[in-house]
Amino acid sequence: MSASAPSMKERQAALKGLGTSRKRVEDARFTQGKGNYVDDIKLPGMLYGDFVRSQHAHAYVKSIDTSAALALPGVVAVLTAKDLEPLNLHWMPTLAGDKQMVLADGKVLFQGQEVAFVVAESRYIAADAIDLVQVEYEELPVLVDPFKAELPDAPVLREDIADAKEGAHGPRRHPNHIFTWEMGEKEATESILASAPVVAEEMVYYHRTHPCPLETCGSVASMDKVNGKLTLYGTFQAPHVVRTVASLLSGIAEHNIRVVSPDIGGGFGNKVGVYPGYVCSIVASIVTGLPVKWVEDRMENLMSTAFARDYWMQGKIAATEDGKILGLWCHTTADHGAFDACADPTKFPAGFMNICTGSYDIGTAYLAVDGIYTNKAPGGVAYRCSFRVTEAAYFIERMIEVLAIKLNMDAAELRLKNFIRKDQFPYHSALGWEYDSGDYHTAWNKALEAVNYKELRTEQAAKVEAFKAGETRQLMGIGLCHFTEIVGAGPVKNCDILGMGMFDSCEIRIHPTGSAIARLGTISQGQGHATTFAQILASEIGISADDITIEEGDTDTAPYGLGTYGSRSTPVAGAATAMAGRKIRAKAQMIAAYLLEVHDNDVEWEVDRFVVKGAPERFKTMQEIAYASYNQAIPGVEPGLEAVSYYDPPNMTYPFGAYICVMDIDVDTGTSSIRQFYALDDCGTRINPMIIEGQVHGGLTEALAIALGQEIAYDELGNVKTGTLMDFFIPTAWETPNYTTDYTETPSPHHPIGAKGVGESPNVGGVPCFSNAINDAFRPFGLTQTRMPHDHWRIWQTANKLGLHG
Amino acid sequence: MTTTTINLNVNGKSVETTIEPRELLIHVLRDRLDITGPHIGCETSHCGACTVDIDGRSVKACTLFAVQAQGSEITTIEGLGDPDKLHVLQEQFKEHHGLQCGFCTPGMITRAHRLLQENPNPSEEDVRFGIAGNLCRCTGYQNIVKAVLAAAREINGATDKDATRETAA
Numbered sequence: 001m002s003a004s005a006p007s008m009k010e011r012q013a014a015l016k017g018l019g020t021s022r023k024r025v026e027d028a029r030f031t032q033g034k035g036n037y038v039d040d041i042k043l044p045g046m047l048y049g050d051f052v053r054s055q056h057a058h059a060y061v062k063s064i065d066t067s068a069a070l071a072l073p074g075v076v077a078v079l080t081a082k083d084l085e086p087l088n089l090h091w092m093p094t095l096a097g098d099k100q101m102v103l104a105d106g107k108v109l110f111q112g113q114e115v116a117f118v119v120a121e122s123r124y125i126a127a128d129a130i131d132l133v134q135v136e137y138e139e140l141p142v143l144v145d146p147f148k149a150e151l152p153d154a155p156v157l158r159e160d161i162a163d164a165k166e167g168a169h170g171p172r173r174h175p176n177h178i179f180t181w182e183m184g185e186k187e188a189t190e191s192i193l194a195s196a197p198v199v200a201e202e203m204v205y206y207h208r209t210h211p212c213p214l215e216t217c218g219s220v221a222s223m224d225k226v227n228g229k230l231t232l233y234g235t236f237q238a239p240h241v242v243r244t245v246a247s248l249l250s251g252i253a254e255h256n257i258r259v260v261s262p263d264i265g266g267g268f269g270n271k272v273g274v275y276p277g278y279v280c281s282i283v284a285s286i287v288t289g290l291p292v293k294w295v296e297d298r299m300e301n302l303m304s305t306a307f308a309r310d311y312w313m314q315g316k317i318a319a320t321e322d323g324k325i326l327g328l329w330c331h332t333t334a335d336h337g338a339f340d341a342c343a344d345p346t347k348f349p350a351g352f353m354n355i356c357t358g359s360y361d362i363g364t365a366y367l368a369v370d371g372i373y374t375n376k377a378p379g380g381v382a383y384r385c386s387f388r389v390t391e392a393a394y395f396i397e398r399m400i401e402v403l404a405i406k407l408n409m410d411a412a413e414l415r416l417k418n419f420i421r422k423d424q425f426p427y428h429s430a431l432g433w434e435y436d437s438g439d440y441h442t443a444w445n446k447a448l449e450a451v452n453y454k455e456l457r458t459e460q461a462a463k464v465e466a467f468k469a470g471e472t473r474q475l476m477g478i479g480l481c482h483f484t485e486i487v488g489a490g491p492v493k494n495c496d497i498l499g500m501g502m503f504d505s506c507e508i509r510i511h512p513t514g515s516a517i518a519r520l521g522t523i524s525q526g527q528g529h530a531t532t533f534a535q536i537l538a539s540e541i542g543i544s545a546d547d548i549t550i551e552e553g554d555t556d557t558a559p560y561g562l563g564t565y566g567s568r569s570t571p572v573a574g575a576a577t578a579m580a581g582r583k584i585r586a587k588a589q590m591i592a593a594y595l596l597e598v599h600d601n602d603v604e605w606e607v608d609r610f611v612v613k614g615a616p617e618r619f620k621t622m623q624e625i626a627y628a629s630y631n632q633a634i635p636g637v638e639p640g641l642e643a644v645s646y647y648d649p650p651n652m653t654y655p656f657g658a659y660i661c662v663m664d665i666d667v668d669t670g671t672s673s674i675r676q677f678y679a680l681d682d683c684g685t686r687i688n689p690m691i692i693e694g695q696v697h698g699g700l701t702e703a704l705a706i707a708l709g710q711e712i713a714y715d716e717l718g719n720v721k722t723g724t725l726m727d728f729f730i731p732t733a734w735e736t737p738n739y740t741t742d743y744t745e746t747p748s749p750h751h752p753i754g755a756k757g758v759g760e761s762p763n764v765g766g767v768p769c770f771s772n773a774i775n776d777a778f779r780p781f782g783l784t785q786t787r788m789p790h791d792h793w794r795i796w797q798t799a800n801k802l803g804l805h806g
Numbered sequence: 807m808t809t810t811t812i813n814l815n816v817n818g819k820s821v822e823t824t825i826e827p828r829e830l831l832i833h834v835l836r837d838r839l840d841i842t843g844p845h846i847g848c849e850t851s852h853c854g855a856c857t858v859d860i861d862g863r864s865v866k867a868c869t870l871f872a873v874q875a876q877g878s879e880i881t882t883i884e885g886l887g888d889p890d891k892l893h894v895l896q897e898q899f900k901e902h903h904g905l906q907c908g909f910c911t912p913g914m915i916t917r918a919h920r921l922l923q924e925n926p927n928p929s930e931e932d933v934r935f936g937i938a939g940n941l942c943r944c945t946g947y948q949n950i951v952k953a954v955l956a957a958a959r960e961i962n963g964a965t966d967k968d969a970t971r972e973t974a975a
Contacts, residue, residue, distance in 0.1 A: 266907040
């Protein structure tokens with residue numbers, strides 16, 4: 001063995017920086033059961049809170065009698081809206097500019113709504129006591145169909161704002177109407193629709209579902225009256241925003257509130273919003289002077305915390321006879337439930353639904369979204385999605401299929417014909433976005449080749465013939481999807497939540513011995529930030545990722561940031577990390593030059609050190625520089641080696657992907673089985689391929705769930721029909737296939753390292769792909785559109801309606 | 807409320823604890839014995855986050871009264887390996903990226919551990935069927951299955967036959 005110094009390549013590898021499938025540093029604690037989730041937190045004297053919830057979807061609350069509950073030994077308090085009113089906490093603002101009841105104030109508007117909060121010495125006593133709270137209701141007519149919300153006999157749900165003609169997002173035309181949001185050119189689009197040779201029309205419904213992370217939502221509030229400090233632990237995807245909201249709501253100065261997101265057992269958008277449970281745990285801790293824990297159970301999670309989707313998207317798409325798309329029109333009826341509690345940037349009441357022109361060069365388009373109140377749980381959150389991108393992608397990828405049927409054209413070819421070309425980027429879409437980069441043709445052709453697309457179509461046609469000849473009862477569906485994502489919210493000039501600009505942040509300290517800690521404004525819920533952000537930094541500052549600690553989630557120590565959702569951590573906080581790293585390097589350069597006794601410009605960066613230009617044997621490593629910054633006076637340079645960056649992204653990033661799925665469907669049982677799923681993702685620069693692949697597997701499985709069975713369904717009385725994991729579909733290992741992943745790499749031109757984000761891509765692209773496969777199987781029998789979720793019963797019904805059961 | 811005293815052997819240690827007869831095993835483990843590896847995900851036996859091993863069988867601790875476990879030997883994730891010597895499954899879950907948020911992981915590994923006792927040389931299909939009582943929302947299972955198969959191979963001493971079996975399945 002040679003004792004010579006490591007080569008540049010070896011030094012590079014030792015950093016475990018960008019592009020390395022570095023094993024996760026989080027895994028040691030999780031695999032040994034040493035994670036620290038909110039329900040693991042146990043404080044001295046801690047009390048437990050539990051909710052009395054409404055069994056009615058719409059009713060007046062005539063009276064609440066808490067005396068029997070209070071008489072139960074071990075019950076410490078029972079809070080109702082009357083107790084919260086003097087504190088002005090009986091209602092709270094939503095992230096969407098609406099307000100929401102914390103506890104029922106005179107009426108209830110959805111089944112499962114919070115009516116009273118019981119605080120007791122144990123979770124068992126709290127559960128006993130909720131049964132002892134007597135609530136007298138007067139039932140009211142229930143509205144579950146958003147299309148009936150504005151009929152003359154429709155019940156008025158939100159009596160608190162029945163007369164308000166103006167909402168947070170402009171004029172309201174009816175007490176049950178929340179907003180109308182319009183983008184694009186209405187008249188120009190309608191004129192194209194009137195004159196185009198071909199127009200395809202379809203109602204595309206993306207059903208109501210729920211993010212359903214394996215850990216439910218919860219909080220532990222601890223008010224220290226001696227020091228006037230409130231500590232709030234909880235399942236928060238945006239801990240800093242929660243601190244600001246908690247301060248505004250409670251009147252406690254923001255510096256006296258510490259919010260901590262401990263380990264989070266999956267979020268997927270469910271843990272972005274602020275829930276009554278959080279507020280009640282705070283109030284209960286203030287009232288009792290003791291820490292109070294609230295953790296919802298699974299039924300409460302599914303019936304009351306944020307749902308996702310529920311978009312009825314009426315679409316029209318115009319094209320020439322040879323398939324060139326001329327225009328796109330969309331009117332969406334958005335069912336928001338009882339309160340508009342989606343978590344979109346303020347200026348986007350329908351999120352980024354205006355990405356609905358997708359991957360296609362569509363010159364003219366128009367979008368209108370009507371938000372409607374119904375007697376359902378509030379929300380409209382981005383379930384592994386950047387604010388309605390999933391709805392947009394489903395809409396356009398269904399409309400393309402519907403148009404292909406109308407044109408009698410192959411749907412893969414129709415896509416190729418209309419993709420935005422590589423030379424058109426940066427591309428300005430008809431609905432207002434500037435797509436930063438893309439190479440759709442390359443990705444699509446790679447995907448078609450990878451699955452032998454032509455052969456699949458030949459096989460499918462043969463199968464249809466065999467079916468018609470009575471030789472098989474199985475059909476084959478080929479699902480196609482090319483999605484364009486819009487993530488990394490977002491530029492402060494047009495993206496804010498409750499007025500907070502959607503920048504993000506990173507603060508780095510290099511220790512004297514050359515290791516480091518970096519703190520970020522984001523919070524991992526399984527994405528592996530402690531692993532990947534250290535990799536970004538390793539490549540920037542030449543310290544091995546193994547020597548860098550990443551910390552997030554404690555507002556007392558981490559710099560302010562808007563949190564983790566909508567695939568924004570890598571595009572925004574990842575950029576802040578790189579920029580802060582570059583500040584460290586800039587200072588290190590001055591120190592290195594001083595130590596090497598040369599001018600600043602006479603040294604250059606090389607992997608992990610500054611080297612004198614033309615004299616490679618003269619260098620200072622980052623470790624040596626770090627030590628020098630602490631142990632000697634350097635003229636004109638402050639001691640220490642630290643940096644902070646607050647990064648305001650100049651644009652969103654636009655990841656994309658090409659997915660193809662092959663399914664076999666049994667016409668008689670309605671069962672479907674996934675034979676093959678190929679997923680090509682382009683998320684720009686790849687930080688950790690292992691983690692990217694894991695994100696894709698997970699997102700595709702959530703997409704499978706949504707497309708093939710997962711639904712929050714209501715009956716006509718507003719009863720939740722899918723409130724447990726018995727009814728709410730989550731795929732097991734048994735029905736989940738193996739996926740084939742692939743990639744192209746088109747770096748973002750405006751991101752410091754070219755990364756775009758990947759977490760939500762597989763959900764955004766996966767749902768249309770699975771759904772298109774089901775629809776495609778029945779295309780030869782005249783089907784253009786069948787409703788999600790495609791469970792066995794619905795597939796059987798589709799086959800039956802098409803007369804395939806003889 | 808009446809109370810009763812139960813004796814358990816948890817991860818090799820004898821414990822005696824006084825509880826209400828209605829207390830669920832998961833709450834006794836987590837709240838009284840500070841064993842927080844097993845998690846609560848649904849309280850209806852569907853998700854498996856609370857899976858523990860009782861007398862050689864996988865049990866969902868969220869739907870078992872603690873008194874029903876009187877006198878039994880219980881193994882939780884805390885009882886499988888320690889920081890100085892991780893269990894093969896713990897190693898392989900890390901190696902194959904078989905976890906993300908980590909919430910299902912203790913139950914999943916505890917179940918996989920029992921599965922490999924029941925069937926030391928499982929096929930991919932056996933693993934998928936064998937862990938179907940444990941839900942994961944993050945990974946899509948593909949890497950969990952890989953990790954369990956790799957652990958089985960390592961426990962048995964890797965052979966070509968096993969490797970082929972994994973690829974073919």
